[in-house]
Amino acid sequence: MPATVLISEVGPRDGLQSVARTLPLAHKLAWVTALHAAGLREIEVGSFVPAARLPQLADTAAVVDHARTLPGLTVVALVPNLQGARAAIAAGVHKLTVPVSASAAHSLANVRKTREQMVDELRRIAALRADLAPQVGLEVGLSTAFGCTLQGLVPEDEVIALAEQVVAAGADEVGLSDTTGMADPAQVRRLFRRLQAAVGRHAGAAHLHNTRGLGLANCLAAFDVGVTSFDSSQAGLGGCPYAPGASGNVVTEDLVFLFERMGVHTGVDLHRLVAARAVLQRGLPGEPLHGMVPEAGLPPGFVYADGRQPDADPLRAATAGLA
Template sequence: MKPDVVISEVGPRDGLQSLSVSMATANKKQWIAALAAAGLREIEVGSFVRRDLLPQLADTAEVVVFAKSLPELEVAALVPNLRGARAAIEAGVDKLTVPVSASEAHSLANVRKSRAEMVEEVRAIVALRDELAPDMEVEVGISTAFGCTLQGNVSSAEVLRLAEQLVRAGAQSCGLSDTAGYANPRQVSDLFRSLRSAIGPRAGAAHMHNTRGLGLANCLAALEAGVRTFDGSLGGLGGCPYAPGASGNVVTEDLVYMFEAMGLRTGVDIDKLLEARQVLSASLPDTPLYGMLPEAGLPLGFEERSHV
């Protein structure tokens, strides 16, 4: 059956890019295969950026080819510019994810372009997609939508104006990212409701960080505001090198458990998801992993209750 909520796993990109060590390509493939076997149907497997900037993701093209061989998996990759988009299209991804910051300071630090320049970059990426791969989805993640460690406050009006510009540039969906971990549930609810009013069904995923312990609460607030796609990172890996102090993403294991415990279908098998966590741990033995569910385990009778 179609899931009630979609969990998009971003660990192989967002998680690994935050680490000082690189995971071997063979281990990445094993991890992604384990994630897909657990029922995750959308995985952001890497990023097409210069090798000298993110050597951890230099093998993304090879990883994409492998991920495309897995059945029923939508393979996404982050592309910060037109050059990256061309490489991703050539590799055969299903979805291009473009980061556009609502904070001017973060945009200049992260991609060396202003917000206005990034809107034009999205327009160029969409034109390239139309020419080379018209069925490929172009998704924008509006980063620092709830605040920025470099700029401070980011007004909701700025975020909504940017989202409207990106939709006019051709983005098929615009999600909101709490890059710095500044968001609170009321803010998340209000901004996602406003986003849906501004751009309608093109309002996209919630990408929440757990920097201050509000990741799951913010996802619940987004759910109540109508969001049905949520980014998560296995073991809570992640962060942003251009947002000082930002720490890991919402833990996929905890996110899936929360929704399943509420009676919402995710399509993810939690036992197999925990097996994928073991693959990750074995591949990065010195990297700390996070999450409450892996420590506590499933409550007695959970399986029966979650499928009522």
């Protein structure tokens, strides 16, 4: 069997929170269904935050309810506090993601708590999880781990110390997020190696942005040092509304192509993934969608890592008329 990576689709949460318009619920459900049909087996479907802060995600409980009917899908939701965790568990999610900022300035802007207060909140969430739903996963994404547009440099020693604290507080895994797109491949290799040395099996996913064009290079750097779980967003939607200049998640379509072309199995079918892109565009007409592979198509002779041949129709035909 070829090497395998997990592609965790975050567009329905990270992508939609950064779009000014609200994707109607029916379109959200159709989009999540199409992403699952493409072979994605972990999707962050929304977040449990006050509707006044992110009205685009006010219907997350309904999306969770639908996503739970899709076979083999791990349904993930972001929760910034104990109240959100309680609501997510009640809705039936399979995994909670808690954002903890490595940058002190970003922590206050994003969740209105200090880093220390967020570690305490995580400890309460872990206790709630243990009491109500021990089968639910609990992961932490360390936001702004590679730099912050509000604070500037984020010392690596502080990132690693914070990772150790969140594991001690009860997180099953802790990943590193390039929230503001400031990372470079050398930094990614160095910091993930340090994370692995510090927390061992608790080292988690790479959540990398393409703000300055280094998203795929940084994903490859993380893979080179043993990372096997990657967050990405269909069409590159997303960013952080509380970090100025934070735009551009890694494009799921391009990331899948990168790994499959290298012989690394993702389980994702690119033609069906592009079909999901069309579903998204119907719900958000005129919204800019990004990605090189959907525009260029698959090269002659392309085969998937497991030896499958792609569908006969050119990929570009499936994206005709899409921006």
